[in-house]
Amino acid sequence: MKDFQESIYKLIVETSTRLPADVQSRIEAARLKEDEGTRSALSLATITENIRMADCNVSPICQDTGMPTFIIHVPVGANQIIMKAAVRQAVAQATRDSILRTNSVDSLTGANSGDNLGPGTPVIHFEQWEKEEIDVRLILKGGGCENKNIQYSLPCEVEGLGKAGRDLDGIRKCILHAVYQAQGQGCSAGFIGVGIGGDRTTGYELAKHQLFRPVDDVNPIEDLARLEDYIMEHANTLGIGTMGFGGNVTLLGCKVGVMNRLPASFYVSVAYNCWAYRRQGAVLDAETGAFKKWVYEPSPSAAAVVTESDSQEKQEGGREIVLTTPISEEQIRSLRVGDVVIVNGLIHTGRDALHHYLMDHDSPVDLNGSVIYHCGPVMSKDEQGEWHVKAAGPTTSIREEPYQGDIMKKFGIRAVIGKGGMGPKTLKALQEHGGVYLNAIGGAAQFYAKCLKKVEGVDFLKEFGVPEAMWHLQCEGFAAIVTMDSHGGSLHAEVDESSVDKLARLKDKVF
Numbered sequence: 324m325k326d327f328q329e330s331i332y333k334l335i336v337e338t339s340t341r342l343p344a345d346v347q348s349r350i351e352a353a354r355l356k357e358d359e360g361t362r363s364a365l366s367l368a369t370i371t372e373n374i375r376m377a378d379c380n381v382s383p384i385c386q387d388t389g390m391p392t393f394i395i396h397v398p399v400g401a402n403q404i405i406m407k408a409a410v411r412q413a414v415a416q417a418t419r420d421s422i423l424r425t426n427s428v429d430s431l432t433g434a435n436s437g438d439n440l441g442p443g444t445p446v447i448h449f450e451q452w453e454k455e456e457i458d459v460r461l462i463l464k465g466g467g468c469e470n471k472n473i474q475y476s477l478p479c480e481v482e483g484l485g486k487a488g489r490d491l492d493g494i495r496k497c498i499l500h501a502v503y504q505a506q507g508q509g510c511s512a513g514f515i516g517v518g519i520g521g522d523r524t525t526g527y528e529l530a531k532h533q534l535f536r537p538v539d540d541v542n543p544i545e546d547l548a549r550l551e552d553y554i555m556e557h558a559n560t561l562g563i564g565t566m567g568f569g570g571n572v573t574l575l576g577c578k579v580g581v582m583n584r585l586p587a588s589f590y591v592s593v594a595y596n597c598w599a600y601r602r603q604g605a606v607l608d609a610e611t612g613a614f615k616k617w618v619y620e621p622s623p624s625a626a627a628v629v630t631e632s633d634s635q636e637k638q639e640g641g642r643e644i645v646l647t648t649p650i651s652e653e654q655i656r657s658l659r660v661g662d663v664v665i666v667n668g669l670i671h672t673g674r675d676a677l678h679h680y681l682m683d684h685d686s687p688v689d690l691n692g693s694v695i696y697h698c699g700p701v702m703s704k705d706e707q708g709e710w711h712v713k714a715a716g717p718t719t720s721i722r723e724e725p726y727q728g729d730i731m732k733k734f735g736i737r738a739v740i741g742k743g744g745m746g747p748k749t750l751k752a753l754q755e756h757g758g759v760y761l762n763a764i765g766g767a768a769q770f771y772a773k774c775l776k777k778v779e780g781v782d783f784l785k786e787f788g789v790p791e792a793m794w795h796l797q798c799e800g801f802a803a804i805v806t807m808d809s810h811g812g813s814l815h816a817e818v819d820e821s822s823v824d825k826l827a828r829l830k831d832k833v834f
């Protein structure tokens with residue numbers, strides 16, 4: 324097994340930095356389905372550019388490299404103990420090389436293990452089979468879309484759709500609702516895996532397993548093939564669009580599996596995966612572990628991908644405003660939903676741990692007129708001890724809803740950049756205080772890293788770990804869209820309202 328570890332490392336690099344061809348072609352098709360010049364079309368152009376950059380830079384497509392989950396099929400007699408140790412070493416090496424973000428956190432203390440190893444991480448499942456080769460599949464599914472997974476226990480009442488019974492039509496309602504409830508927060512347009520039956524644990528497992536199916540396969544069970552087609556057609560009438568900006572394409576793939584259940588239970592489990600659907604597999608030689616071939620066709624090389632890199636400019640009706648930090652209240656009050664803002668100057672990252680901390684502590688730096696970026700970057704340190712941003716897209720902002728308004732007021736923060744939008748408490752605070760919410764494109768980690776020119780410093784690195792630390796970054800030309808303004812306007816509230824109406828149109832029995 325001398326080559327096994329190296330093959331696993333190669334698989335991790337491929338998975339984190341290049342989307343397979345089936346995934347990429349769905350994204351490209353979505354881009355063509357969106358009307359030219361709309362926010363969704365331009366966001367998909369940014370996403371396409373980001374995919375190209377990740378490939379060229381051999382760097383993570385998205386900064387959240389997720390929970391590394393391996394499913395390994397081995398011939399009878401393979402030594403799984405040795406293989407497991409090699410997988411763990413390859414994961415640690417990929418983390419040192421900034422291909423994976425340090426993503427393993429002690430649930431009680433919040434301490435980051437720093438190498439992606441810890442109780443429960445990475446996830447490694449072994450299966451034996453009769454074939455004379457090893458098949459290793461890997462999925463890197465990030466935390467934001469994982470938070471949008473949902474499990475239904477039938478029969479139940481589904482918002483917008485009424486009663487969902489223990490039949491195919493009840494299942495249909497659950498899946499439609501699962502897409503609706505994710506809104507833009509799981510970086511739509513997304514892919515879903517659905518597990519029907521099992522118990523609460525195996526139902527979710529089955530759902531995740533569906534994400535290993537090729538995007539273009541046809542379900543061998545006729546009823547489920549019909550259900551998948553129906554969902555693909557109708558989930559795309561909800562109008563949620565890319566990042567929840569509104570648009571024609573909300574769902575890029577739907578795969579449904581079924582297993583037996585207990586008489587008393589009927590679960591429908593949905594695993595929601597963002598557009599950054601990073602899954603790949605490798606077939607390896609059973610004796611040496613040497614790489615033989617990829618399981619999913621890799622994308623054509625980056626040079627062949629056609630891109631439009633001027634995305635986010637000239638948005639539908641929106642103005643483009645350049646803001647340099649520190650920003651005044653007057654400047655903020657002049658902004659409206661739909662404006663494109665180009666941010667320059669010093670900004671600060673802050674997410675869960677920092678927001679919690681700032682509620683009853685002082686800030687280590689002056690935040691008056693500043694911008695907080697909801698982001699947990701991938702960073703690397705060079706030999707001179709200088710930090711560099713390797714990947715830095717936004718994280719889901721709604722997690723900071725309990726804190727955000729209070730913190731903006733307490734420290735005089737004028738803008739937050741994030742993704743997926745925030746709720747009524749923040750919207751009210753933006754009005755009272757004179758603040759704005761700027762939506763960046765989730766997953767576009769290479770695209771934004773390019774704007775983060777210099778690391779001026781960092782606080783709480785030891786205490787919170789790399790993703791949660793407060794990084795002080797000089798940025799240049801960071802484009803984001805105003806989706807919540809200081810006049811009570813919220814694009815997220817609008818899209819939510821209109822999509823629940825559209826969901827309700829799908830109430831009538833189909834199956």
Ligand SMILES: O=C(O)C[C@H](O)C(=O)O
Nearest residue numbers: 387465466467699718719
């Ligand atoms: O943790 C992150 O960087 C992002 C997360 O995947 C998210 O979607 O919010």
Ligand code: SF4
Nearest residue numbers: 385465467510597766
């Ligand atoms: S930030 Fe978005 S694209 Fe990245 S892992 Fe989270 S949900 Fe996926």
